[in-house]
Amino acid sequence: MTARPRTTDPRSGRQRSRPVRRTLAFGLATGMLAALGSAVVLAPGAQAADTPPTDWTTVINKTSGKCVDARAAAATDGTAVQQYTCNGTAAQQWQFVATSNGYYRVNNKIDAARAWDVTDVSTADNALIQLWSYSSGKNQQWQPVSEGNGYYHFVNLNSGKCLDMPAASTADSVQFGQYTCNGTGAQSFSFGTPTTTPPTDTPTTPPSGSTPDFGPNVKIFDPSMSASSIQSTLNTVFSKQETNQFGSDRYALLFKPGSYSVDANVGFYTQVAGLGLSPDDVNINGAVHAEADWWPDGSQNATQNFWRDAENLAVTPTGGTDRWAVSQAAPFRRIHVKGNMALDDGGWASGGFLADSKVDGNVNSGSQQQWISRNDQLGSWSGSNWNMVFAGVSGAPSQTFPSPPNTVVGQTPVVREKPFLYVDSAGNYQVFVPAVRTNTSGTSWASGSAAGSSLPISDFYIAKPGDSAATINAALADGKNLLFTPGVFHLNDTIKVTRKDTVVLGLGLATLIPDNGVSVMSVADVDGVKVAGLLIDAGTTNSSVLMTVGPTGSSVDHSADPTTLSDVFFRIGGAAVGKATQSLVVNSNNVIGDHMWLWRADHTYGVGWDSNTAANGLIVNGNNVTMYGLFVEHYQQ
Numbered sequence: 001m002t003a004r005p006r007t008t009d010p011r012s013g014r015q016r017s018r019p020v021r022r023t024l025a026f027g028l029a030t031g032m033l034a035a036l037g038s039a040v041v042l043a044p045g046a047q048a049a050d051t052p053p054t055d056w057t058t059v060i061n062k063t064s065g066k067c068v069d070a071r072a073a074a075a076t077d078g079t080a081v082q083q084y085t086c087n088g089t090a091a092q093q094w095q096f097v098a099t100s101n102g103y104y105r106v107n108n109k110i111d112a113a114r115a116w117d118v119t120d121v122s123t124a125d126n127a128l129i130q131l132w133s134y135s136s137g138k139n140q141q142w143q144p145v146s147e148g149n150g151y152y153h154f155v156n157l158n159s160g161k162c163l164d165m166p167a168a169s170t171a172d173s174v175q176f177g178q179y180t181c182n183g184t185g186a187q188s189f190s191f192g193t194p195t196t197t198p199p200t201d202t203p204t205t206p207p208s209g210s211t212p213d214f215g216p217n218v219k220i221f222d223p224s225m226s227a228s229s230i231q232s233t234l235n236t237v238f239s240k241q242e243t244n245q246f247g248s249d250r251y252a253l254l255f256k257p258g259s260y261s262v263d264a265n266v267g268f269y270t271q272v273a274g275l276g277l278s279p280d281d282v283n284i285n286g287a288v289h290a291e292a293d294w295w296p297d298g299s300q301n302a303t304q305n306f307w308r309d310a311e312n313l314a315v316t317p318t319g320g321t322d323r324w325a326v327s328q329a330a331p332f333r334r335i336h337v338k339g340n341m342a343l344d345d346g347g348w349a350s351g352g353f354l355a356d357s358k359v360d361g362n363v364n365s366g367s368q369q370q371w372i373s374r375n376d377q378l379g380s381w382s383g384s385n386w387n388m389v390f391a392g393v394s395g396a397p398s399q400t401f402p403s404p405p406n407t408v409v410g411q412t413p414v415v416r417e418k419p420f421l422y423v424d425s426a427g428n429y430q431v432f433v434p435a436v437r438t439n440t441s442g443t444s445w446a447s448g449s450a451a452g453s454s455l456p457i458s459d460f461y462i463a464k465p466g467d468s469a470a471t472i473n474a475a476l477a478d479g480k481n482l483l484f485t486p487g488v489f490h491l492n493d494t495i496k497v498t499r500k501d502t503v504v505l506g507l508g509l510a511t512l513i514p515d516n517g518v519s520v521m522s523v524a525d526v527d528g529v530k531v532a533g534l535l536i537d538a539g540t541t542n543s544s545v546l547m548t549v550g551p552t553g554s555s556v557d558h559s560a561d562p563t564t565l566s567d568v569f570f571r572i573g574g575a576a577v578g579k580a581t582q583s584l585v586v587n588s589n590n591v592i593g594d595h596m597w598l599w600r601a602d603h604t605y606g607v608g609w610d611s612n613t614a615a616n617g618l619i620v621n622g623n624n625v626t627m628y629g630l631f632v633e634h635y636q637q
Contacts (some may be wrong), residue, residue, distance in 0.1 A: 005516060007017035019447060022618045035384040051142045052096040052152070056109055058086060058192030059094050062151060067092040067192070070131060070174070075111035075216070075249070079131040080175040086192070092094065093467055096144070097490065097515070103141040103157055107185045108217065112466035113488035113513075115140050116163075118178055121225075123159040126166065129176040133248050133492075135576055136540050139204040153187045160443075164185040212429055215464050216487040217251050218274075218507060223258025229260050241267030245296045245304060246575040246604055250486030252508035255313060256423055257281040263318070264288045266308045269486075271508045271533075274313030275423045277432065278445055279336045279358075282313040289323045292345040296509050300347035303327050304603075307509055307535065309567065312420050314338060320361070325368075326633050327351045328597040329569045333418060334445070343368040343383075346476070350446060353595045353629045356417050356443050374594075375412055377442050391628060392441040398486065403421070411439045414626055418532045418566035419505050420458075421483075429457040431483070433503060433530065436562065455480055455481065455503065469493035476502065484510035484534065500526040501561070506533035509569075517541040525554040525588050528561035535569045538578030542613070546570060548582045550588030558590040566594040573600030573612025582616045583635075589622045595629040602634050609636070 028382045059068040061083055069084035073091040083237040090137055093109035106116040108131055117132035118139040132138055138158035145153050148321065153165040156178055164179035183185060201356060211220060219237070221230050237251050242265075250269045257276040263286040264272045274282030288310050293301040302325040311492060314336035317321055324332050325345035330352060337359040343352060344366035351370050355362075358377040365371060365383035373388075378395035381388075384404035390396035392412030399408040417434035424430055434444060435451040444450040461475030465487030470481065488509025492515045497504060504521075511522045520536050520543070523529050529549075536546050547570075549563060570583040598617035606612050617632035 015181075020430070049138050052104065053191050054096070054468075055093050056093040057366050058092050060086065060190050060319045061165055061186070062190065063168050064163060064187035066170070066172065066621075068094065068176065068189070070108045070110060073110060073132075073173075075108070077114065077130075077132050079114070081116055081131060082127040082175045084172050084632050097492070099136070099141055099603040101275040103143050105140055106142055106154075107490075109466045111248065111465075111487060116142060117516060118156055118158060120300065121158060122178075123161070125161065125179050126177045129158070129163065129178065129629065147188060147397060150190050151188045151456045152190070154180060154189065155181065155182075158451065161517040163189070163550075178253075204337065210427075212462060214252070214462065215485040216361075216494075216508065217249070218254060220256065220413060221260065222256050223260065227261050230260060234262060234264050237270060237323040238265045238267045241270050242562070244268045245306070247591065248488045248511075250488070250508040250510060252486050254421070255284070257384075258631060259283045259285060261285045263487045266290050266310060266311075269307050271309040271310070271311070271486075271510075272313075273420070275421065277424070279334050280310055280314050283338075284313060284315045285318075286315075287317050287322055288313065288335075290326050291323060291439075292325050292347055292349075295347065300325075300345040301540060302345050302349035303350070304346060305330060306597075309333075309336060309509065309533070309570070311418075311423075324352065325349050326597065328633075329567075331567050331595055332357060333353065333567075334420070334443075340364065340379075340591050342366060343496070351597075355595070355629075356445070358443055358446070359425045362509065374628050374633060375415065375417075375440060375443060377577055394442045402554065407455050407519075411441050412437075412628075414438045414562070414592065415440070415594060415628065416530070416562070416564045416566075417444050417452075418531050418594065419503055421507070423506070424454075429459065431481070431505060432501060433456065457483075458503075460503075463489070465489055469495060481505075483507065484552060486510055489536075490515050491520060492516060492518065494523075495521045496528065497521065497529055498524040498533075501528040502530070504531045504534070506535075507536050509533065511535040513537045513541050513544065514539045515541070515545065519543055519545050519548065522548045522551075523549045523588070525550040525556050527563075530566070530567055531564070532566040534567075535571060535589045536583075538570075538572045538580040538583075538612075538614070540577050540579065542579035544586055545582040545585050547584050549591055550622060551584045551585075552587055552621070553602050555589040556589065558588060559624065562590040563588060564592045565596060568593075569594050570598040570617070571594070572614040573606040574599075574604050575635060577606035577611050579613050581614065582619055583614065584617070585619045585621070586625055587621045589624055591622055591625045592627070593627040596627070597631040598633070598635075599631075600636070 067086040070091040071080040089108040095107045114131040121139045134248045140158035144157040161178040163179040164184040170448040199456040210449040252271045292300040293302040305326040311333040316338040321340040327350045334356045349368045354373045359494035360382045369385045370387045375392045389407045391409040400406045416436045458482040461480040469491045481503040484506040488511045495526045572578045600614045615637040617635045
């Protein structure tokens with residue numbers, strides 16, 4: 001992508017102000033706790049810090065016999081950490097993840113991106129405990145100290161005070177706080193039986209014909225449901241996600257085959273998709289659209305409309321035109337627009353991707369600055385700005401670059417469409433894996449069923465936030481494919497894809513974050529791996545590389561069955577002070593990249609030349625590597 005020749009970049013020049021909650025940086029030796037302002041008092045018979053369970057576990061208060069609980073099973077910042085009668089739900093499942101010097105972050109299973117947090121970074125007695133997006137703050141670090149006989153108290157790094165049940169209450173719904181450590185039962189806890197789901201022993205999907213457990217942030221709609229109830233869910237999700245540019249919530253909104261009269265306004269980290277084998281199996285009479293209404297100065301600036309996804313359905317737009325005003329990392333795939341399409345909202349938009357789609361009417365690019373269309377069928381196209389690219393597009397304008405700036409390639413040389421989830425005629429969930437196509441124009445589904453094969457959902461390990469890298473790797477070693485449900489996954493080891501033709505598919509822009517400087521994913525030098533629908537977000541400790549495809553020196557010819565990366569995005573900073581020397585290194589031959597945004601953040605949290613450091617976005621050492629819709633921005637080399 002060429003440099004942007006403008007004096008005022010609408011993305012950063014008019015950036016939206018957003019309150020950022022900062023917690024104190026971590027970095028204090030265990031032996032200095034007394035210097036924090038409160039002495040640590042060990043209960044009689046106390047021992048040194050001990051190791052808690054590594055799997056999901058309940059945490060039970062000694063005085064009340066009740067469980068530590070996320071109030072109302074919520075998964076949002078500010079959720080109260082309370083006690084409640086033990087009930088076996090995910091709201092009472094906790095995971096202790098080691099950080100440094102004997103301290104741990106404590107994640108909740110509903111959303112493992114959030115951890116125990118002392119409100120307002122307070123050091124005072126009675127400061128309340130909540131869930132908050134983890135940011136390595138000292139107020140989010142806890143040291144488990146063994147008291148013997150299976151009991152522990154938990155000491156906060158920032159305050160030196162203990163997790164405490166106020167007034168030693170035994171009532172439900174009382175929120176925990178911190179208090180000077182005193183050795184009482186109100187500060188004493190045991191661990192329940194750890195809860196694990198070994199992929200080789202416990203099925204992750206229900207019997208044939210039933211809906212798998214995709215977690216709470218996958219919403220599945222059926223045409224028998226009322227339009228008002230579906231619209232209510234769509235509106236609720238959009239209200240959370242419209243301005244949630246760097247939040248941790250993720251959603252997939254999935255429509256079973258049929259017709260729906262609804263309006264799906266698609267916000268950040270939201271996927272709207274049909275569950276048919278053909279896009280025309282699901283028809284939305286209304287809209288599936290992205291707007292820039294949230295921009296604070298009213299300019300309808302869409303240059304920060306990132307990280308959203310629409311695919312595999314038909315839409316009959318109200319008023320005749322569907323709007324998709326976006327910039328990077330916002331694919332519009334495998335969609336039949338029964339009308340016109342607009343790519344802006346009156347203000348600037350800067351980058352987008354239209355693939356394997358049919359638009360019956362006109363596509364108007366308006367103020368959209370740059371766009372790539374691949375293997376589409378268009379009624380017509382109007383407008384141009386910096387660079388409009390068409391590869392294998394029926395109905396594309398003529399080659400006229402640089403004025404107007406239309407770059408037209410008649411046929412796409414080699415491509416494999418993105419895998420997708422669907423429901424067959426018997427009600428079984430499957431993942432369709434499209435075949436490789438060469439020298440093509442138009443959509444893969446124009447003549448009926450696309451070429452490819454289907455994999456039953458039972459062939460997939462359904463990963464949920466909180467699953468460890470060890471659990472995920474065990475599933476891969478057992479021959480499973482991977483389906484990541486919507487959420488944020490913290491990984492303390494590299495996900496190792498070693499089997500040929502493995503499918504790794506994310507729903508709802510599932511996000512993978514490395515802890516302690518590890519690499520997120522490595523793909524062996526094997527045939528036909530498909531990685532799709534993931535956001536890889538650098539951690540606060542520098543990773544030398546976030547993802548590799550093939551080891552150094554890879555030399556195998558994979559032309560008959562190439563590895564494909566579809567809608568795989570990388571981010572350095574923005575949500576936190578991320579660091580990674582290299583984002584993606586491709587050593588294997590014949591790899592296909594089909595829409596990738598590799599971005600070193602230029603606005604919001606953790607941004608600065610010496611903060612979110614990243615040398616290289618993409619390094620390609622393999623031969624015959626083909627990339628469509630490659631966006632790489634702001635890297636330091």
